[in-house]
Amino acid sequence: MTKTSALSKLYIALVFIFLYAPMAVMTVFSFNGSDSTYIMDGVSLQWYQRLFNDSMTMNALKNTVILAVVSALISTLLGSAAAVGIYNMKNKYLKSSVMTVTNIPMMNPEIVTGISMMLLFVFAGVMLNRKNVLGFATILIAHITFQLPYVILSVLPKLRQSDPSVFEAAQDLGCHPAKAFFKAVLPQIRSGIVAGAIMAFTLSLDDFIISYFTNGPDFQTLPIHIFSMTKKRVKPDMYALSTLIFAVIFILLVLMNIAQSKSDQKQRKQREERV
Amino acid sequence: MKNSSVIQKLINAPYILWSVLFVIAPLIMVIYYAFTDRTGAFTLDNVKSIGDYLSTFILSVGYGAVATLICLIIAYPFAYFLAHTGASFQRMSVMLVMLPMWMSFLIRTYSWMTILGDSGVINSFLGRFGIEPLSMLNTPGAVILGMVYNFLPYMILPIYTVMAKMDGSLIEAAQDLGCGKLHCVKKVILPLSVPGIVSGITMVFVPSVSTFYITQKLGGGQINLIGDVIEGQFQTANNYNLGAALSLLLMVMILICLGVLGYFTDSEDEGGVLI
Numbered sequence: 001m002t003k004t005s006a007l008s009k010l011y012i013a014l015v016f017i018f019l020y021a022p023m024a025v026m027t028v029f030s031f032n033g034s035d036s037t038y039i040m041d042g043v044s045l046q047w048y049q050r051l052f053n054d055s056m057t058m059n060a061l062k063n064t065v066i067l068a069v070v071s072a073l074i075s076t077l078l079g080s081a082a083a084v085g086i087y088n089m090k091n092k093y094l095k096s097s098v099m100t101v102t103n104i105p106m107m108n109p110e111i112v113t114g115i116s117m118m119l120l121f122v123f124a125g126v127m128l129n130r131k132n133v134l135g136f137a138t139i140l141i142a143h144i145t146f147q148l149p150y151v152i153l154s155v156l157p158k159l160r161q162s163d164p165s166v167f168e169a170a171q172d173l174g175c176h177p178a179k180a181f182f183k184a185v186l187p188q189i190r191s192g193i194v195a196g197a198i199m200a201f202t203l204s205l206d207d208f209i210i211s212y213f214t215n216g217p218d219f220q221t222l223p224i225h226i227f228s229m230t231k232k233r234v235k236p237d238m239y240a241l242s243t244l245i246f247a248v249i250f251i252l253l254v255l256m257n258i259a260q261s262k263s264d265q266k267q268r269k270q271r272e273e274r275v
Numbered sequence: 276m277k278n279s280s281v282i283q284k285l286i287n288a289p290y291i292l293w294s295v296l297f298v299i300a301p302l303i304m305v306i307y308y309a310f311t312d313r314t315g316a317f318t319l320d321n322v323k324s325i326g327d328y329l330s331t332f333i334l335s336v337g338y339g340a341v342a343t344l345i346c347l348i349i350a351y352p353f354a355y356f357l358a359h360t361g362a363s364f365q366r367m368s369v370m371l372v373m374l375p376m377w378m379s380f381l382i383r384t385y386s387w388m389t390i391l392g393d394s395g396v397i398n399s400f401l402g403r404f405g406i407e408p409l410s411m412l413n414t415p416g417a418v419i420l421g422m423v424y425n426f427l428p429y430m431i432l433p434i435y436t437v438m439a440k441m442d443g444s445l446i447e448a449a450q451d452l453g454c455g456k457l458h459c460v461k462k463v464i465l466p467l468s469v470p471g472i473v474s475g476i477t478m479v480f481v482p483s484v485s486t487f488y489i490t491q492k493l494g495g496g497q498i499n500l501i502g503d504v505i506e507g508q509f510q511t512a513n514n515y516n517l518g519a520a521l522s523l524l525l526m527v528m529i530l531i532c533l534g535v536l537g538y539f540t541d542s543e544d545e546g547g548v549l550i
């Protein structure tokens with residue numbers, strides 16, 4: 001038994017080495033003394049310095065965050081409302097066709113989603129006689145569209161788990177339906193909404209393919225900026241940027257993990273005390 | 276009651292309107308562009324010239340299938356072993372599997388160039404032992420590696436989710452009834468993990484078939500898959516009509532693949548297994 005578990009640990013370790021090899025390489029080369037991404041030549045922090053002085057990259061970073069926040073906010077609001085609407089739909093035919101349409105952006109290859117939206121915007125531009133339609137508005141619409149299914153699919157299960165009698169009880173006790181919703185239903189589905197919002201936010205941060213087809217020259221996001229940088233020979237400053245992003249995400253995840261295991265321990269203790 | 280159905284409609288209207296405008300209309304645009312020429316007149320030329328790209332399509336499906344199979348072979352034992360480790364180790368590992376998904380996939384793919392390049396990390400390591408540099412970049416192997424690397428987490432997570440939820444007593448029962456270890460995997464574990472495998476296959480196959488960045492960087496532009504051709508029509512050749520026709524075919528092909536895959540699994544509740 002111990003032999004197999006040692007082997008399985010080794011296998012897990014090997015897969016992690018594969019997953020993290022590029023990250024390790026990237027981190028090491030971000031401290032390179034020369035501008036090569038192939039040969040290490042001394043250690044320096046110059047690429048980090050250059051990164052913070054690079055207004056293009058900083059601007060792209062700002063755009064990415066703005067886009068992610070705005071699109072996640074709108075898609076969370078719209079998606080949560082849609083989930084409540086779909087959950088309460090009486091017409092079965094309508095319900096299943098709405099669910100099918102909801103699944104389309106998740107099933108379609110991203111390149112097709114991106115292209116179909118680009119064609120729509122270009123077509124609308126021709127109709128409206130405007131030349132440069134692609135910009136902040138179009139990329140925002142595109143991001144909201146591909147985030148919506150994820151929000152809806154993380155809120156819907158919570159609605160199914162929720163207890164409908166609480167909503168009815170609130171109304172019987174004289175609550176206006178809207179108030180009853182906010183007081184009785186919302187707390188039950190809050191975790192699904194939060195999970196959907198986080199998902200939407202992170203999807204937007206990292207999206208390249210759909211942004212690539214719907215962005216305009218005056219609103220570049222970080223992945224688009226990175227793409228144009230990797231067309232030429234990449235300097236270690238891109239590695240420095242990714243190392244920083246990696247560090248931030250890693251710290252956030254570790255903190256979340258610690259918080260989670262602490263709350264688990266607390267629950268366990270409480271349960272033991274009760275027993 | 277009348278009042279609530281008005282509210283119901285008010286909740287549903289924005290999302291349905293959004294879906295019609297930004298999910299269905301873009302798909303209609305793809306069809307419209309596929310069957311018209313530059314002037315907007317009806318034509319079948321684009322559909323006819325798809326024939327020239329048939330071999331590209333077949334090649335793309337081949338690459339996608341190989342990458343998906345390798346992902347499955349790596350991910351299945353990984354998920355199985357992981358599901359049998361301690362709770363806190365599992366939680367940390369799942370986070371480590373998800374972490375790369377939140378980082379720019381462009382940079383992660385690019386760093387493989389640093390690892391595989393002619394003067395890259397592997398070759399300079401081999402060089403110390405006097406081994407001639409291997410040319411690994413710009414080969415089919417490098418492209419497959421890029422696909423496997425990028426999409427492996429999408430295979431691991433759904434399979435792991437199924438494994439973690441699996442009822443341990445079923446396995447014990449099988450063993451009590453005289454089932455050998457391998458036989459038990461075949462008769463109990465494998466059938467129970469089919470939903471996870473199916474959603475993993477979908478989540479790896481679709482982006483692999485339609486990728487264009489991985490082939491550009493790790494294939495050095497020598498391997499042209501359908502994603503590259505479509506991207507080229509939109510970003511360099513500016514032939515939106517042909518690009519739309521190819522996207523349409525890609526979409527139909529993937530829908531057929533998903534349909535075939537869905538045929539092999541019993542219909543689950545809507546949505547299926549999502550991460």
